[in-house]
Amino acid sequence: MRRLLLLAPLxxxxxxxxxxxxxxxxxxxxxxxxxxxxxxxLRSERPRTAEEVxxxxxxxxxxxxxxxxxxxxxxxxxxxxxxxxxxxxxxxxFDVEEVTVQRCFAVRVSPTTEWREEPRDVxxxxxxxxxxxxxxxxxxLPSEELRAGxxxxxxxxxxxxxxxxxxxxxxxxxxxxxxxxxxDGGRVGVLLSLEGNGFDAQDCLLARVSPGATEVWVPxxxxxxxxxxxxxVGNALDPAPPPH
Numbered sequence: 001m002r003r004l005l006l007l008a009p010l011x012x013x014x015x016x017x018x019x020x021x022x023x024x025x026x027x028x029x030x031x032x033x034x035x036x037x038x039x040x041x042l043r044s045e046r047p048r049t050a051e052e053v054x055x056x057x058x059x060x061x062x063x064x065x066x067x068x069x070x071x072x073x074x075x076x077x078x079x080x081x082x083x084x085x086x087x088x089x090x091x092x093x094f095d096v097e098e099v100t101v102q103r104c105f106a107v108r109v110s111p112t113t114e115w116r117e118e119p120r121d122v123x124x125x126x127x128x129x130x131x132x133x134x135x136x137x138x139x140x141l142p143s144e145e146l147r148a149g150x151x152x153x154x155x156x157x158x159x160x161x162x163x164x165x166x167x168x169x170x171x172x173x174x175x176x177x178x179x180x181x182x183x184d185g186g187r188v189g190v191l192l193s194l195e196g197n198g199f200d201a202q203d204c205l206l207a208r209v210s211p212g213a214t215e216v217w218v219p220x221x222x223x224x225x226x227x228x229x230x231x232x233v234g235n236a237l238d239p240a241p242p243p244h
Contacts, residue, residue, distance in 0.1 A: 023091040023099035030087025035105035035119040038063045038083060042109045046199040047074045053109050055132040057081050064129040066104065078110025084124055139174035141192050141205040146171065147216040150190070155212035164188045164209055180233045186211065189236030196226065204231035206239070 038060045042053060054068040067082035082104055090098040105119035149167040153159050161183045168179055168190065180191040187210040196202035201224040207216045222243045223230025230240065 023089045024101055026089030026091065027087040027099050027101040028103050030089060031085045031101060031103040032087070032105060032119060032121075034062050034085040034087065035083050035103075035107055036116060038085075039107040039109070039113070039119055040116055042081070042107065043113055043115070044073075044109075044199075045111055046197055047072060048079075048109075050079050051132065052135075053079045053081060054130060055135065057083060057107070058130065058132055062086065065132075066125045066127060066129060068130065073109050074111060078108055078113065081107045081109060082122055082125060083107055083119075084129070138194055138203065139176050141177065141194070141203060141218075142171060142173070143205055143216055143218070146190070146192065146205065146207055147214070150207060150209055150214050150216070152214050153209060153211050157211050159183070159186060159188050159209050159211060161188050164190065182233045182237065184237050187237060189233045191231065191233040191236055193231050196231075198226050201225050202231045206231075206236040208236050208239075 038057060041060060042057055048056075049072055050068045050070050053073065054065050057063055057068075058065045062085055064084040065081060066084055068079060070076065070079040073079050083106075084102055084104045086100060086102045088098050088100040102124075104122050104124035106122045107119045108117065146168075149171055151160070151163045151167060161181060165181055168181070173179065173192070176194060178191075178193050178195070180193075182189050187208055190207035190209070191204060192207075193202060193204035201221045204224060205216065205218055207214070219230035219235060219239075220243055222228065223235070223240055229235060
């Protein structure tokens with residue numbers, strides 16, 4: 001009792017100065033921190049659709065996605081994602097047990113979003129969390145099939161571009177795979193590629209048919225980055241040296 005009497009003035013002083021925060025407030029701050037961390041993870045310079053952003057957010061531990069508005073991260077104000085998170089706290093002054101709360105916040109995803117921008121407090125929509133289908137798998141670039149389908153030309157022979165094209169046509173490639181064929185100096189270069197997003201390494205496959213040699217390879221990742229020129233038919237004819 002004596003100890004409580006001694007502590008009472010300190011407690012009243014702390015409350016009067018506004019330094020004691022309830023467990024519910026501390027738990028809300030913890031939930032807000034989870035939402036803020038999710039926003040930081042979603043931040044990217046790469047253009048993404050609302051579905052892509054929502055799918056990414058739903059994969060973050062401790063985050064439920066309740067609403068996604070906007071069309072693209074690079075259109076208008078970007079994408080707004082309403083997420084529900086939880087937080088816990090324990091304050092011995094007020095509570096016997098730990099307090100856990102669930103709160104909702106709006107996270108903005110846009111190239112103009114500031115790093116660690118604080119999410120906005122919003123009311124929780126009266127709806128279940130959104131469920132997103134997994135992204136479609138990109139078609140496989142057929143390395144072994146391409147190697148088997150391209151002609152082998154003897155060292156004293158002549159490479160025929162039409163024969164190379166017939167070999168490509170026989171592969172019945174997926175419509176998303178772009179092909180390019182070019183002849184230069186008695187050799188034929190081949191490029192198979194998938195459309196890139198302008199930020200990540202592009203998927204592509206190169207081949208070169210020369211007298212005495214038919215080669216198929218994937219350029220190093222650094223050469224497949226935007227602006228590096230690795231995924232070009234010119235790189236198939238005259239490969240850039242490997243990175244050091």
